[in-house]
Amino acid sequence: MKLMTSTALVFALMSSSAFAASHCAAGKTLKDDVLTVATGNPAYFPWVMDDAPESKQGFEAAVAYAVANRMGFNDDQVTWVRSSFDQAIQPGAKDFDFNLQQFSITEEREEIVDFSAPYYSAAMAVLTRKPVVDGGASSDVETLKGLIWGADANTTAVPMLNDLIQPDKAPLLYGDNADVVEAMKANQIDAALFDLPTALYLGAVVLDDGVVLGQFPPERTDNPDQFGFLMEEGNPLKECVDAALADLKADGTLAAIEAEWLQETTGVPVIE
Amino acid sequence: MADLQANRAARSAARREPTRRQIYEGKVRRRSLTIAAASTLAVVAVLIVAIPLAPGWAAVKKSFFNPDVFAKTFPGLLNAFLLDVAIFAWCAPAIAILGLAIALCRDVRAPALYPLRLFGILYTDIFRGVPVILVIYLIGFGVPGLGLPRPWNSPYLWGSVALILTYAAYVAEVFRSGIESIHASQRSAAASLGLSSADTMRYVILPQAVRRVVPANMNLFIALQKDVALLSFIGPVEIFRQAGVYKSLLANFTPYVGAALIFLAVTIPATRFADHLMQKQMRERS
């Protein structure tokens, strides 16, 4: 009896999804009629709320579902997996259709994997602590050169540090956001460079005396930090994802999602 | 008598010609060499031919063995490796000294000094029982977190302390095994001369023990050279972290291969040397 119901259920799901996903993405996903999406482990606020992407809460979770819907998948057909940065870029078959965890699109990365069109242009922001601000650090870039800097080694913050700030001392680099914050708490570094939403979250929630000193708007650098969906090199799904993103941009949905989850990013002073 | 001399002359003349045994052994040796060369060639050939046939080889080659990326990142890696060497250079003597001190703690017999002995035991148990990376995290972030002022909260300092504490535990055990390997008769001889137990340890036991465990300690120090890379987890941009940065920027693992080659260039000669010492010692003792 149980077998029969579940068989019937599977059948029902398959027929409905076959209808729904009949356009672009049909036959291009890892599993038929299922869209497998990867995020970080853990996934951080405000990109994914409470490390639970299935809840559709958080900017990247919401974007993922919006793109999935546009591609013809309903919410039940989206499954989530976790991956590290290294897993995402290692050669060979992927266990996800696309992976979004603030991956910056760069030329070099494009040679190994595929990126979708950008879904977010991130400003870089300076996270520091109150004692450092009291010590004279301000949104004037000259006051920032003498600080001891830290960053997540896996992010484009590393080249940006040298590009935008040119600190006097070589920065300290860490394997993940939590370690950067830990070093900041231990007073081993004065400030760190993050994408703006991450900096806001860490400053408000993780650090007791965190201050987001200012931001470098995307247009300040030659290679502005733009986030894209990461896919296996040559993934045929790319055109469908790009089409869906173009759609979402055109009708204002993407902007609305950004406004909902990343609204605080406005109002952070710009570093001169 | 004349017969005997004649015989001997005949034998020494024959010695210039190879003996039957020499001919036989020569044949066996040539045969073994041929077989070894052939089988090695076969294996290498299979590897060279078979691996590129794998469907993912092109992708693997591009992201692990990319000559352009290698050329671009190698100088930076080499430069970052200098930090590894520096950290090793200041940790190694401290480890040797602390390790010896802990080993001596464990050898203390006087009841009044039992706390020292207990400390030695607990110390080696704890620091050999906890993974190095955990010690580095706990000490590297934890101690500075207590509010130490700069520069006393430096991750270089406390990361090094973590390495020193961990490796000293292993080195202490090696020293202790060396001390215990010195035959009791040496202690008897020293005691019969009226030497104090401290003098006996210092002039009789330790010099022999330390020499005896040089190869074992060398192996530990080779392991240390590799574990220096773990300091990257708390901030210092040494070769492993530098390779990670390149990997992240270029989305390519070739920098890791470059880092591995740099490590090998140091560790293979060092392990060979340690093996050589070990074998020499075994020959001397047998």
Added chain:
Amino acid sequence: MATLELQGVVKSFGANIVLDGIDLDVQDGAMVCLIGASGSGKSTLLRCMNLLEPIDDGMILLDGNDISTPGLDPQPVRQRIGMVFQSFNLFPHMTAVENVMLAPRRVHGKSREALLPNVADLFERFGLADRMGHYPDQLSGGQQQRVAIVRALAMTPEIMLFDEITSALDPELVGEVLDVLRALREEGMTMVLATHEMGFARELADKVCFLDQGVIFEEGPPDRVFSAPERERTREFLRRVL
């Protein structure tokens, strides 16, 4: 010079009783030989005299003073009683002369320069003048054992204990070591030897003690013990070794 007296010395290792009530009198300037089969307790007895092994019961008197009191610092006693071992026990990481100088330097606090004339004399006397700078593994067994004797003598002991010091030597090297003992005997050194060299014991000893199962089974002047042993077990032992 000094006298050594043992009264009812008992020593056991766990349940194994090695010395079971030893009484022994070593007069000033005397040479006492301990004979007996392996495992009869000769070595243990010597080690007890040098306080390398604590005794369980009985007393050891040096010049009439009890040196076996539990808790007594053994170092001053050992400085007065030298010991030479069967397996030489030279310190392999030091040259012969360093072996000899270590204890006088550390214990008596003398400098190398102050010690050198005396030490060089000792090496000279025992035919080792050209071996001072050699490491033990560069010396023959006989030379090593002579260095070991010099090392003990350098502490100017009043009594010397010799624990089967020729047993580990090749037969042709035994003579050179026995010659050293002969020389010491002539100087009047008080000596206790555990030995298998029966001819040597017979020739030079003042007293021979036959040990068996942890007791002195028979003792007396060598001529009597060797030619007319009173006890059957002594006779049996001598038949086997002579």
